[in-house]
Amino acid sequence: MKRALCWVRRDLRLHDHYALSEALKSADEVYIAFVFDNLILDKLHSKIDPRVTMIVDSLKEMEKTLNLHSSSLIIAYGNPTEEIPKIMKEHNIDALFFNRDYEPYAKTRDEKVQKTMLDLGLSVFTFKDHVFYEKNEILNGSQEIYKVFTPYKNKWLETFRSQEEHIPLYNCLLKKLAPFKNSKSILSHNWMQVIGFQETPAVLVAGSSAALQRLKDFEEYIDNYKEARDIPALEQTSNLSSYIRLGNLSIRDMIRLSVEKDNSGYQTWLSEIIWRDFYHVILDAYPLVEKKCFRPEYDKIKWLGSSKDFERWCEGNTGYPLVDAAMRCLNLTGMMHNRLRMVVASFLTKTLLIDWRLGEKYFAEKLLDYDLAANNGGWQWSASTGVDAQPYFRIFNPYNQSEKFDPKGIFIRQWCPELKGFSDKSIHSPHDTEVDEQFIAGCFIGKDYPHPIVGYKQQRERALSMYKAVK
Numbered sequence: 001m002k003r004a005l006c007w008v009r010r011d012l013r014l015h016d017h018y019a020l021s022e023a024l025k026s027a028d029e030v031y032i033a034f035v036f037d038n039l040i041l042d043k044l045h046s047k048i049d050p051r052v053t054m055i056v057d058s059l060k061e062m063e064k065t066l067n068l069h070s071s072s073l074i075i076a077y078g079n080p081t082e083e084i085p086k087i088m089k090e091h092n093i094d095a096l097f098f099n100r101d102y103e104p105y106a107k108t109r110d111e112k113v114q115k116t117m118l119d120l121g122l123s124v125f126t127f128k129d130h131v132f133y134e135k136n137e138i139l140n141g142s143q144e145i146y147k148v149f150t151p152y153k154n155k156w157l158e159t160f161r162s163q164e165e166h167i168p169l170y171n172c173l174l175k176k177l178a179p180f181k182n183s184k185s186i187l188s189h190n191w192m193q194v195i196g197f198q199e200t201p202a203v204l205v206a207g208s209s210a211a212l213q214r215l216k217d218f219e220e221y222i223d224n225y226k227e228a229r230d231i232p233a234l235e236q237t238s239n240l241s242s243y244i245r246l247g248n249l250s251i252r253d254m255i256r257l258s259v260e261k262d263n264s265g266y267q268t269w270l271s272e273i274i275w276r277d278f279y280h281v282i283l284d285a286y287p288l289v290e291k292k293c294f295r296p297e298y299d300k301i302k303w304l305g306s307s308k309d310f311e312r313w314c315e316g317n318t319g320y321p322l323v324d325a326a327m328r329c330l331n332l333t334g335m336m337h338n339r340l341r342m343v344v345a346s347f348l349t350k351t352l353l354i355d356w357r358l359g360e361k362y363f364a365e366k367l368l369d370y371d372l373a374a375n376n377g378g379w380q381w382s383a384s385t386g387v388d389a390q391p392y393f394r395i396f397n398p399y400n401q402s403e404k405f406d407p408k409g410i411f412i413r414q415w416c417p418e419l420k421g422f423s424d425k426s427i428h429s430p431h432d433t434e435v436d437e438q439f440i441a442g443c444f445i446g447k448d449y450p451h452p453i454v455g456y457k458q459q460r461e462r463a464l465s466m467y468k469a470v471k
């Protein structure tokens with residue numbers, strides 16, 4: 001084949017990239033294109049979005065490397081189902097290569113592009129790159145997709161161990177890149193302006209070098225991951241989710257680290273990566289989960305919560321310190337620790353009695369690492385409506401969670417500074433303190449920090465009846 005196009009989407013890197021590696025092997029000249037998809041961008045509420053900055057910065061890093069090989073990225077803005085065929089025609093390209101995506105919108109888009117290619121008599125090759133195992137690679141004894149995580153994980157590990165020494169590494173020898181100079185390159189042209197977004201200060205340094213460095217830095221903590229991963233104040237998880245979301249590193253990069261040693265830290269970390277595969281398989285096989293409960297009976301729930309309480313949850317003004325600290329952290333940084341995601345999701349659904357879909361949508365707007373499969377999976381798990389979800393009667397007690405996972409209130413003090421003066425014991429429920437203690441702490445409950453907007457115990461009973469009513 002003479003010319004191939006590698007269309008990059010959520011795989012913004014030039015190493016260990018399956019589609020790119022195959023394109024480079026198969027064609028004499030390879031072009032690489034990225035399309036700013038107006039259908040996705042138009043849905044983003046704020047035009048100041050650090051995720052868009054991260055995409056642009058990742059592309060800039062790629063472009064710098066391509067320039068060293070006298071090549072360049074092709075950048076376009078519009079509907080990819082029109083833009084990709086246009087690029088193919090303009091550069092007289094014979095074949096299209098891309099890595100598969102499992103989100104419903106992306107699947108429809110990719111099918112359309114594939115059909116157009118076939119109509120034009122051009123070839124299309126797609127690859128599994130974004131996850132380690134996809135679709136029907138991990139099946140149960142009845143040849144069906146697993147709907148419970150632990151047996152899925154066991155089968156995943158069994159399959160993996162039988163081929164462990166072959167974690168594929170898709171080398172990308174950049175010698176066959178098409179010699180080409182883009183007059184509207186990502187480095188020279190103001191694409192942010194074209195797509196109608198404003199640059200934001202970087203929350204994380206984007207790109208593969210930063211992602212691989214972070215992976216390396218995480219080696220220092222991974223031995224203790226099993227114990228440390230639940231304590232937000234320690235910040236000892238990998239923080240790689242925003243990078244894997246954009247594909248600045250490959251899932252194989254992560255898995256190669258996870259098997260370097262065989263201790264509980266490494267094993268637990270691999271297990272989290274397997275959750276990611278699991279949720280992608282579920283979203284791919286059951287796209288309806290994007291809008292509906294995986295367990296249909298829960299779509300009949302009459303959610304009793306109020307829009308006012310939802311607002312207070314979003315702002316981090318519920319009067320529950322750990323919940324508020326977590327939400328304020330999300331609002332300011334776009335990040336939230338996994339334990340806190342579980343705490344605030346359980347709190348929204350089972351204490352404030354608000355539909356998980358509202359929380360999921362809010363996370364989708366704010367999270368730097370937003371990923372439909374993992375976010376939907378996490379929300380439906382917390383709300384007990386999903387595959388292998390926790391039972392509906394398991395309701396996190398926000399006070400116990402706070403005492404257990406932020407025992408000294410370090411995280412709370414960081415994000416709710418008005419509570420700084422309370423003792424390590426009182427900081428989890430400051431409204432229970434006497435006025436004298438509030439005076440000494442320099443914070444009056446009801447004035448400087450809210451009273452709890454709802455009572456946990458009463459709401460727990462209401463939640464149980466709300467769920468029971470549809471069982």
Ligand SMILES: Cc1cc2nc3c(=O)[nH]c(=O)nc-3n(C[C@H](O)[C@H](O)[C@H](O)COP(=O)(O)OP(=O)(O)OC[C@H]3O[C@@H](n4cnc5c(N)ncnc54)[C@H](O)[C@@H]3O)c2cc1C
Binds near residue numbers: 237337345
């Ligand atoms: C309500 C809720 C919403 C969530 N939304 C998202 C989301 O939008 N995007 C996202 O990437 N993760 C989401 N998660 C999963 C998890 O919270 C994040 O992946 C994790 O906090 C990222 O931090 P880390 O990179 O330090 O993870 P680590 O603890 O270092 O884990 C390594 C990697 O494994 C994957 N991972 C870890 N835990 C999970 C999990 N429970 N489910 C799926 N993958 C996992 C991530 O890719 C992560 O980077 C959500 C969880 C919940 C409970």
